[in-house]
Amino acid sequence: MYLVDAAAVIRSKNAGPYELTLDVIFKTTRWFDHAIETNLLNKELICQLYRVSEDDVLRIVNFRPANAIKVTIVRPIASGAIGETDVYGAQQHAPLLKIVFADGAPK
Amino acid sequence: MIRDIEADSELSELRILSPTAILGYGFPEASFRRGLERRPHAIAVDAGSTDPGPYYLGSGISFTDRSAVRRDLKLILEAGRELNIPVIIGSAGGAGAKPHLEWTLEIVREIASASGLRGSLAIINADIDRERVLSAFRENGITPLTPGQALSENDITESSQIVAQMGEEPLIAALQDGADVILAGRSYDPAVFAALPISLGFDRGLALHMGKILECAAIAASPGSGSDCMLGTLYRDAFVVEPLSDDRVCTIASVAGHSLYEKSNPYVLPGPGGSLDLTNTAFEQIDERRVRVSGSMFIPAKSYFVKLEAARRMGFRTISIAGARDPAFIVGFDKIVEGVRKRTAENFREIDQSSYTIRFIVYGRDGVMGDLEPDRTEISHEIGIVIDVTAASQELADTLCAFTRSTLLHFGYPGRMSTGGNLALPYSPSDFQAGEVYEFSLYHLMAVEDPGNAFLRKMARLEER
Numbered sequence: 001m002y003l004v005d006a007a008a009v010i011r012s013k014n015a016g017p018y019e020l021t022l023d024v025i026f027k028t029t030r031w032f033d034h035a036i037e038t039n040l041l042n043k044e045l046i047c048q049l050y051r052v053s054e055d056d057v058l059r060i061v062n063f064r065p066a067n068a069i070k071v072t073i074v075r076p077i078a079s080g081a082i083g084e085t086d087v088y089g090a091q092q093h094a095p096l097l098k099i100v101f102a103d104g105a106p107k
Numbered sequence: 108m109i110r111d112i113e114a115d116s117e118l119s120e121l122r123i124l125s126p127t128a129i130l131g132y133g134f135p136e137a138s139f140r141r142g143l144e145r146r147p148h149a150i151a152v153d154a155g156s157t158d159p160g161p162y163y164l165g166s167g168i169s170f171t172d173r174s175a176v177r178r179d180l181k182l183i184l185e186a187g188r189e190l191n192i193p194v195i196i197g198s199a200g201g202a203g204a205k206p207h208l209e210w211t212l213e214i215v216r217e218i219a220s221a222s223g224l225r226g227s228l229a230i231i232n233a234d235i236d237r238e239r240v241l242s243a244f245r246e247n248g249i250t251p252l253t254p255g256q257a258l259s260e261n262d263i264t265e266s267s268q269i270v271a272q273m274g275e276e277p278l279i280a281a282l283q284d285g286a287d288v289i290l291a292g293r294s295y296d297p298a299v300f301a302a303l304p305i306s307l308g309f310d311r312g313l314a315l316h317m318g319k320i321l322e323c324a325a326i327a328a329s330p331g332s333g334s335d336c337m338l339g340t341l342y343r344d345a346f347v348v349e350p351l352s353d354d355r356v357c358t359i360a361s362v363a364g365h366s367l368y369e370k371s372n373p374y375v376l377p378g379p380g381g382s383l384d385l386t387n388t389a390f391e392q393i394d395e396r397r398v399r400v401s402g403s404m405f406i407p408a409k410s411y412f413v414k415l416e417a418a419r420r421m422g423f424r425t426i427s428i429a430g431a432r433d434p435a436f437i438v439g440f441d442k443i444v445e446g447v448r449k450r451t452a453e454n455f456r457e458i459d460q461s462s463y464t465i466r467f468i469v470y471g472r473d474g475v476m477g478d479l480e481p482d483r484t485e486i487s488h489e490i491g492i493v494i495d496v497t498a499a500s501q502e503l504a505d506t507l508c509a510f511t512r513s514t515l516l517h518f519g520y521p522g523r524m525s526t527g528g529n530l531a532l533p534y535s536p537s538d539f540q541a542g543e544v545y546e547f548s549l550y551h552l553m554a555v556e557d558p559g560n561a562f563l564r565k566m567a568r569l570e571e572r
Contacts, residue, residue, distance in 0.1 A: 008360070009364065014158060015369055015370055015371040016371075016550065017157060017160075017161070017547045018550065019371050021367075021369070023364075023367045023368075025360070025364050048481070049481050050481065051480075051481055052479070058254070059371065059372060063363070063366070063367060063373040065359065065389075066360060066363035066364040066366065067360070068363075068364060068373070070367055070373055072371040072372070074254045076477065076478050076479060078546060078547045078550075079157075079160055079161070080160030080161045080162060080545070080547070081161070081421075081546040081547070082421060082466070082497055082544065083464075083466060083477070084160075085468060085474060085475055085476065085477040086475060087158075087159065087160040088159075091475050091476075092475075094475075095476075095479075095481050095482075
């Protein structure tokens with residue numbers, strides 16, 4: 001199974017013009033807990049999926065009230081600057097969809 | 108009006124109606140009427156965002172449509188005056204600088220005149236004088252918001268206008284001056300919802316957190332919508348949010364999930380004068396449609412900081428849109444583009460190459476994610492190309508875009524079969540002027556001494572022409 005099967009929401013959005021924030025809201029507390037226990041969304045994985053350096057991964061925060069994990073990275077360029085591809089940062093979530101999520105038996 | 112509410116010292120709850128996520132995004136009249144039937148103490152709406160990018164702030168143009176803003180404002184202003192409750196509008200005109208504020212004021216005046224509205228109107232300008240920012244910069248009084256870049260004097264002098272996000276203090280001052288309608292420039296989104304409650308002694312943390320949720324209207328409901336109404340009821344120890352359409356409900360997931368939205372850290376939300384701390388926040392489903400929230404706290408900062416925002420003009424843009432279906436062209440695209448760039452530079456040798464940029468956005472490859480795209484192996488059977496040229500003048504951008512497009516159209520490459528042309532152009536004319544190009548130049552913090560009076564506030568009457 002993939003993360004897309006365990007999550008109710010997988011989205012990206014600007015958090016101000018200089019940061020891009022990725023939210024994964026799990027369907028159940030069990031899957032949320034499982035993701036935390038297995039350190040599913042870790043720095044190394046984010047660097048690999050987004051081709052960024054560790055310094056560009058600003059924080060990874062668990063938000064229990066929403067069964068959510070939030071990852072914030074530095075935007076490659078300020079929102080709307082020359083070279084922009086996604087002013088709102090709303091379509092940068094796709095690499096997260098196919099993270100392998102093996103409930104109970106993580107690989 | 109604020110005095111009438113103050114007279115009721117027993118006031119145990121305060122209801123705030125949020126009609127829409129952004130003024131001009133619309134709302135169903137049925138939802139709005141249902142909200143009015145609940146006898147709200149104020150109607151508040153956040154009209155803006157930096158999300159649409161630097162152009163709107165820099166150019167002074169609204170990202171919302173005038174007719175749509177007028178439609179929303181008419182319903183809101185008429186209801187506010189009829190119920191004799193304050194109407195508070197923040198970040199007027201989208202980016203909330205002086206031209207945006209004046210644009211919205213003109214619409215308010217039109218509506219007031221056509222509908223015969225009477226009452227007092229406060230206008231609060233969010234522009235910050237450039238000299239003031241420069242002197243603060245020279246005294247090391249400007250702090251970058253990591254990972255924002257370090258600031259230079261040029262960033263300040265080249266900015267077309269500078270705004271600061273005001274907190275609730277100037278809005279409270281306007282309420283205390285007896286304003287029936289407050290039209291404010293750039294404002295911290297929750298401030299317009301929190302101003303009245305805070306002025307009446309309700310908890311600042313709860314009031315601001317309720318404002319955080321209400322500022323996006325029904326986006327925090329399920330199914331979410333930026334163009335439907337929400338009602339917030341603030342008590343002394345908690346608040347309750349509910350949608351005003353039977354098609355939606357508020358759930359713990361929708362409300363708590365919204366706390367994440369567009370924020371980098373869901374537990375600590377910095378704003379003017381301090382941070383909203385959600386570490387001890389509890390969300391409780393009280394019935395099918397309503398969620399109760401408690402435990403949110405406001406932690407004041409040692410000094411009162413406001414966030415400065417500004418944009419500067421980088422030049423002008425002309426674009427051309429094309430598609431390609433030839434596999435050899437698609438595989439060889441990067442090499443072909445290299446050749447086209449070289450030809451263009453040679454052809455216009457007298458033009459300084461640092462005065463323009465030529466970029467190819469390639470849909471079907473990495474057009475959406477650019478450098479962040481991890482999938483570099485899949486090659487689509489067709490690609491969409493945007494030739495994106497920026498230059499110091501519109502004429503130069505036109506020239507370079509036209510030359511790049513025609514060169515790419517007929518460029519020879521190894522294995523070329525399609526000698527009729529490399530591009531499928533969907534339009535005639537093929538090139539489009541996109542006008543001025545801006546970038547954010549300021550997104551920094553500046554300390555202010557007296558946040559209530561740091562912004563120019565003036566009182567007027569709705570019935571004045």
